[in-house]
Amino acid sequence: MKPITCDTSRSLRLPQYWLIFLVIALGTILITACSQAESTTDYLPAGEVDLELMAAEYPAQYEQWESSVHGQAYLDGDTNAPACLDCHADPESGEIETAAFQLDIPNRCGRCHADKELMADYDVSADVYETYLADYHGTTVAYYRATDPDSYRYEAVCSDCHGSHAVYAPENEQSSVHPANLATTCQTCHHDAPENFAMAFGHYRPARTPVSNAENPLIFWVKLIYQAAIPVTLGGMLAYIGLDVRYRLQKRKNHHDDD
Ligand code: HEC
Numbered sequence: 448m449k450p451i452t453c454d455t456s457r458s459l460r461l462p463q464y465w466l467i468f469l470v471i472a473l474g475t476i477l478i479t480a481c482s483q484a485e486s487t488t489d490y491l492p493a494g495e496v497d498l499e500l501m502a503a504e505y506p507a508q509y510e511q512w513e514s515s516v517h518g519q520a521y522l523d524g525d526t527n528a529p530a531c532l533d534c535h536a537d538p539e540s541g542e543i544e545t546a547a548f549q550l551d552i553p554n555r556c557g558r559c560h561a562d563k564e565l566m567a568d569y570d571v572s573a574d575v576y577e578t579y580l581a582d583y584h585g586t587t588v589a590y591y592r593a594t595d596p597d598s599y600r601y602e603a604v605c606s607d608c609h610g611s612h613a614v615y616a617p618e619n620e621q622s623s624v625h626p627a628n629l630a631t632t633c634q635t636c637h638h639d640a641p642e643n644f645a646m647a648f649g650h651y652r653p654a655r656t657p658v659s660n661a662e663n664p665l666i667f668w669v670k671l672i673y674q675a676a677i678p679v680t681l682g683g684m685l686a687y688i689g690l691d692v693r694y695r696l697q698k699r700k701n702h703h704d705d706d
């Protein structure tokens with residue numbers, strides 16, 4: 448009588464098994480690389496924030512935050528909203544002045560604002576990170592973040608339009624992106640921009656279509672490959688296992704029938 452283990456070890460040597468392993472390994476590498484290309488979760492808060500200390504050390508920032516949409520929610524007990532260490536490290540660390548931090552701001556905000564489930568709870572659109580990346584400012588900032596993170600750039604990041612601490616919903620008159628204030632906000636950098644310049648732009652959503660090839664070829668192609676890789680890899684694997692199991696059952700049944 449032949450031991451079963453012998454069968455298994457021999458089957459491991461069969462080339463099609465290694466082919467499957469190769470496909471799985473390549474698929475995993477590809478999927479990991481693709482999800483990293485879009486990852487917005489590199490930064491994690493350092494730990495508990497001492498709000499009393501923050502208020503004493505940085506009264507101006509604290510007061511702006513306190514009455515903002517974030518501060519009001521946080522102080523109401525909603526820890527989904529950011530406090531001082533959720534967007535940056537302790538100001539004393541010097542991180543805020545670095546180019547790397549400035550280029551990382553969209554990802555810091557995106558950690559929450561690209562989170563569809565979280566944003567659905569507040570009825571706030573979760574496409575703001577994606578639409579930002581697709582516009583001129585976002586494409587440029589993402590490019591330098593990836594290739595030259597020590598360079599200071601002047602393209603607008605989230606906080607240049609929304610403010611860092613005095614953040615409000617666009618409908619709120621206090622918001623720097625409220626229609627009445629938007630042109631002034633753009634003009635801090637686009638000095639000669641006419642009033643209607645700003646009207647042409649917010650988070651540009653051409654009928655809310657997904658990111659297109661023309662707007663951002665890299666993201667477009669990464670997404671396409673990503674979307675194709677999963678069904679192809681998993682589908683191929685399942686089909687193979689299915690066929691293999693069927694074959695073995697058939698073989699076993701034939702054995703029994705022979706007996
Ligand atoms: C929603 C994200 C966010 C939250 C919450 C936040 N900050 Fe900031 N903070 C920023 C950003 C972005 C900058 C950088 C501004 C710049 O340089 O353009 C900044 C800059 C600063 C600075 C440097 C000086 C300045 O104003 O540029 C200090 C000090 C500071 N924050 C303190 C605080 C304190 C204290 C709190 C909590 C009460 C807090 N921050 C909460 C995003 C945030």
Ligand code: HEC
Nearest residue numbers: 516520527528529533555556559569571605606609615616
């Ligand atoms: C830790 C998570 C978190 C981070 C980081 C964060 N936010 Fe928010 N933000 C929220 C939550 C939660 C709300 C909804 C609060 C509410 O409505 O009670 C919100 C609300 C807002 C709103 C109002 C949206 C609306 O229409 O009501 C704006 C604008 C905004 N955030 C911008 C920013 C910007 C800009 C940054 C980065 C500088 C940032 N946020 C960082 C969690 C976050």
Ligand code: HEC
Nearest residue numbers: 553556560571572575576579603604605608617624649650
């Ligand atoms: C060039 C200016 C500009 C930049 C940069 C910018 N925003 Fe906005 N944002 C706007 C304007 C204008 C609106 C209101 C009109 C709209 O929604 O398009 C808005 C709306 C929002 C809203 C409210 C969405 C809702 O549900 O109504 C959120 C949240 C937000 N932005 C977050 C962000 C985050 C996060 C970033 C960075 C990843 C960012 N914004 C970058 C100008 C900007």
Ligand code: HEC
Nearest residue numbers: 583584601602603604607608632633635636637644645648
């Ligand atoms: C923090 C500075 C800053 C802010 C605020 C800002 N931008 Fe820009 N923007 C830039 C820079 C820098 C460039 C690239 C150089 C250039 O073309 O002027 C740019 C480029 C652009 C471009 C593409 C190139 C061009 O000049 O046509 C558009 C469109 C644009 N911005 C629109 C806006 C609008 C609309 C607002 C306000 C909602 C705004 N920007 C706010 C810095 C900013």
